[in-house]
Amino acid sequence: MEDGWNSARLFCDFFWRWFVISKDLRINDEIRAREVRLVGEEGEQLGIVQLRDAQRIAAEKSLDLVEIAPTAKPPVCKIMDYGKYKYEQAKRDKEARKKQKTMEIKEVKLRPNIEDHDFETKARNAQRFLNDGDKVKVTIMFRGREVTHPELGRTLCLRLAEFCKAEANIERDPKLEGRNMIMILAPVKHD
Structure with a gap:
């Protein structure tokens, strides 16, 4: 055998x-x-x-x-x-x-009524991901009637983009998809 x-x-x-x-x-x-x-x-x-x-x-x-x-x-x-x-x-x-670097997409999930300290923690995580060369997908999750106020989510997305403006460019503007608002940040290319 x-x-x-x-x-x-x-x-x-x-x-x-x-x-x-x-x-x-x-x-x-x-x-x-x-x-x-x-x-x-x-x-x-x-x-x-x-x-x-x-x-x-x-x-x-x-x-x-x-x-x-x-x-x-x-x-x-x-x-x-x-x-x-x-x-x-x-x-x-x-x-x-x-030597080839593969770019991953990391996700940061937020809620429209997030507290300031929690927001800063999530924003620092996003900065860390961007500094590592990864893209960041920012997801604002709406529950119940929160979805009737998409401007809160948009404001939150732009606040996060402002927090990370030294490390990131907005690749995709905030857009409502069902009960989630999604924005994608790409790392800044340093010459």
Whole structure:
């Protein structure tokens, strides 16, 4: 039974490598052109050669022949260690993703008759979110007959925007949606 699992695992590993690698570039026997423009390991031009000669040169150096420009006439192939190339490319992609900042939308919920101290606490939270580079969704929740006075919610939204004016711009003005009034603040871009 265990032998069956090992063969299944090997098949999955082979399939995964084939699927991931074959989507990028053609290597070695996957190249279909008769002749190719060959580039050496260090980037030197070796000229236009027959495909089998290029594969032989790569095999003598224990490296791979990789088709880097399949649409060129003739296709451009480079001699390189493909495994090392894929590893370095994955490393570069990971580093680029690490430096990338994803902006989130944080929410601050208020009521129209909020007390001053509670308002200041919520406003400081909004400032903290904006300083972290996140957008802030300000939601004023109306209950019962409070919805008949949307001007209270609008005033509260603008008061919060005034409190955070050094850190934020109003991206979306206060708008009543059902029983909630929503405003979105975006962090100020500092040059």
